[in-house]
Each structure stands twice: as structure tokens, then as C-alpha cells.
Amino acid sequence: MKNEKEITLRGKNIPNPIQYFTDYNFPDYVMAEIRRQGYEAPTPIQAQGWPISLQGRDFVGIAQTGSGKTLGYILPAIVHINHQPYLERGDGPIALILAPTRELAQQILTVAQDFGSSSKIRSTCVFGGAPKGPQIRDLERGVEICIATPGRLIDFLEAGKTNLRRCTYLVLDEADRMLDMGFEPQIRKIVEQIRPDRQTLMWSATWPKEIVDVCQEMEKDTKLRQLLEEIMAEKESKIIVFAETKRKVDDLTRRMRREG
Numbered sequence: 001m002k003n004e005k006e007i008t009l010r011g012k013n014i015p016n017p018i019q020y021f022t023d024y025n026f027p028d029y030v031m032a033e034i035r036r037q038g039y040e041a042p043t044p045i046q047a048q049g050w051p052i053s054l055q056g057r058d059f060v061g062i063a064q065t066g067s068g069k070t071l072g073y074i075l076p077a078i079v080h081i082n083h084q085p086y087l088e089r090g091d092g093p094i095a096l097i098l099a100p101t102r103e104l105a106q107q108i109l110t111v112a113q114d115f116g117s118s119s120k121i122r123s124t125c126v127f128g129g130a131p132k133g134p135q136i137r138d139l140e141r142g143v144e145i146c147i148a149t150p151g152r153l154i155d156f157l158e159a160g161k162t163n164l165r166r167c168t169y170l171v172l173d174e175a176d177r178m179l180d181m182g183f184e185p186q187i188r189k190i191v192e193q194i195r196p197d198r199q200t201l202m203w204s205a206t207w208p209k210e211i212v213d214v215c216q217e218m219e220k221d222t223k224l225r226q227l228l229e230e231i232m233a234e235k236e237s238k239i240i241v242f243a244e245t246k247r248k249v250d251d252l253t254r255r256m257r258r259e260g
């Protein structure tokens with residue numbers, strides 16, 4: 001299956017892909033819409049992506065438009081939302097999807113509405129170049145899913161029109177394009193406001209070099225040291241290093257102390 005569909009995977013304990021919609025016990029409200037849309041089988045990115053994201057895990061998906069990636073993250077978002085307490089007055093969205101353009105945001109909204117409406121999940125999209133009033137009204141009425149271009153969302157966050165305190169599911173769609181368009185500072189500013197234990201799904205047509213450095217095991221020490229030096233050269237820098245084991249954490253701490 002993985003070969004046939006040309007899926008490449010990196011990571012630990014990756015669940016097997018599904019082959020049919022019925023391989024996974026999707027809720028009825030999702031299956032009904034899948035039937036209504038006339039989809040026969042999951043696309044490769046859905047077949048592999050759903051089992052991972054439905055486990056609540058973070059995920060970087062490299063897939064082109066046309067691969068079915070939108071439903072790839074909308075369906076788990078809907079399941080996620082249906083497991084959360086209802087929104088209360090003043091709550092912001094549970095799922096936030098950042099996208100580079102108005103056109104993409106609107107396409108995503110269609111999928112979110114098609115699949116969310118049967119379980120009364122409300123979605124809206126906010127983007128620049130359009131009047132703020134209707135977007136603000138949607139946010140204030142309460143939406144479980146907000147699809148946003150970064151600039152307009154920041155305007156609304158700063159003006160207190162919405163907040164990200166309830167957000168536990170974050171999607172960066174076309175992340176490579178957002179970086180190309182210079183959105184990195186805005187993305188950071190938004191992501192900083194979201195609780196760190198959220199689930200994050202990043203989608204990209206290419207591997208975005210700016211934020212992830214994939215390297216060989218033997219290169220790690222040198223790269224880490226370079227990175228620490230670079231960051232510490234900045235004023236008021238603080239760094240958090242995550243490692244997989246307690247032992248590695250001890251090793252790193254000892255080495256950093258030794259090297260001052």
C-alpha cells in the first residue's frame with residue numbers, strides 16, 4: 001500500500017494507513033458527508049494522515065493541492081472538536097487553520113462547512129482586503145473553526161475580537177508559501193498565543209527549510225552548538241532544548257556547562 005501510493009514516512013510508531021473509509025470507525029456524521037460527496041476511497045494523504053492525526057499527534061505533510069489534503073486535516077479537526085467541551089460566550093476557535101491567501105482560505109471554508117454542518121460545527125474565514133464587520137460578527141457569535149490569513153487574524157487578536165485560549169488544533173496550510181510570502185513573523189506571533197500542548201499539523205508542497213532542519217544523527221551536536229551560539233548572540237535570548245530521553249538531557253546539560 002505504501003509503495004503503491006508512493007507514501008514516504010519519517011517518524012516513530014507510525015500507524016498503518018487505512019485503505020477504505022470503513023477501515024476506521026469514523027463517526028456517522030462524517031461518513032454521511034463522505035457518501036454525499038461521492039468519495040470512494042481515501043486519497044493517499046488521507047489514508048496515512050488520518051490515523052496519525054486522529055491519534056492527536058503532530059504531523060508534517062508534504063502534499064500538493066489536489067491531493068485531498070484539505071479533508072486530510074478537516075476531518076480530524078471535526079472529530080477533535082466533537083471531543084471538546086462546547087464553546088462558551090467569549091471563547092475563540094478550537095481549530096485554527098492558517099493559510100496564505102483569501103482564495104485558499106475560502107476553499108478550505110467550503111470543506112469545513114460541508115463536513116462540519118452535520119455536527120453543528122461553525123466555521124468562518126477571516127482575510128484581508130474585505131470589510132471587517134461581517135468577519136468580526138462571525139467571530140463574536142462563536143466559531144469552532146477559524147480559517148485565517150495571518151495579517152487579518154493578528155488585527156483581530158490585537159483588537160480583542162477573538163482569542164486563541166481554546167485553540168488546541170492548529171493547521172498551517174501551504175506553510176512553504178506562507179514563508180515565501182514573508183509571513184514568518186506573523187505566524188510566530190500567532191502561534192505564541194496558542195497553548196504549547198496543542199496538536200499541530202503543517203502542510204506544505206515542499207519541505208520548508210526555514211523552520212525545520214533535518215539532519216543526520218552525527219551532525220546534530222555541531223548543528224546544535226552553532227545554533228546555540230547564534231541564538232545566544234542575540235540580546236535577551238532564551239532557549240529551550242527538547243530531547244527524547246532523560247539521559248540525553250543530562251548529557252546536553254553537562255556539555256553546555258562544561259563549555260560555559
Ligand code: AMP
Nearest residue numbers: 039041042043065066067068069070071
Ligand atoms: P485538495 O487537495 O484538498 O485541494 O482537494 C482536491 C479535490 O479532491 C477536492 O475537489 C476534493 O473535493 C477532492 N477530494 C478530497 N478527498 C477525496 C476523496 N477521498 N476521494 C475523491 N475526491 C476527494
